[in-house]
Amino acid sequence: MAKKGTAEERDLVHKLWNRGFAAMRAPASGGATKNPLPDVVAGNGKIYLAIEVKTTTKDKIYIDFEQIDALVEFSKKFGATPYIGIKFKYTKWYFIAPENAEKTKNGNIKIEKNFILENGLEIDEIVGKDKQMKF
Numbered sequence: 001m002a003k004k005g006t007a008e009e010r011d012l013v014h015k016l017w018n019r020g021f022a023a024m025r026a027p028a029s030g031g032a033t034k035n036p037l038p039d040v041v042a043g044n045g046k047i048y049l050a051i052e053v054k055t056t057t058k059d060k061i062y063i064d065f066e067q068i069d070a071l072v073e074f075s076k077k078f079g080a081t082p083y084i085g086i087k088f089k090y091t092k093w094y095f096i097a098p099e100n101a102e103k104t105k106n107g108n109i110k111i112e113k114n115f116i117l118e119n120g121l122e123i124d125e126i127v128g129k130d131k132q133m134k135f
Contacts (some may be wrong), residue, residue, distance in 0.1 A: 011089075023043075056088060061111050065109065083098075
């Protein structure tokens with residue numbers, strides 16, 4: 001059985017390669033190992049990214065704080081910038097740093113579609129390319 005989100009993770013990895021990054025889906029992310037692994041890791045020798053990927057057809061998504069803690073822990077050890085990568089149905093990819101995401105009363109993360117459309121970063125922003133640059 002294929003893991004949910006696999007196609008979206010591959011799409012994101014492809015987009016990162018197209019922007020000059022080496023990128024890969026982390027094997028055994030999502031709890032198959034005791035080590036904290038994000039869904040996607042990428043780097044270009046200057047910028048390193050660790051991304052927890054979430055996709056949904058709803059207007060909001062909840063993420064357990066354990067997943068975010070693992071993302072941040074991995075990122076610190078690896079020297080990467082942690083992001084939550086979100087793709088709502090019919091939107092492009094958006095990214096948010098864990099500390100900028102809304103927290104629920106029990107410490108989990110809640111990300112609403114309208115919030116990410118207004119406050120999220122686009123892929124060219126997290127890879128260090130200005131929106132006006134043409135390649």
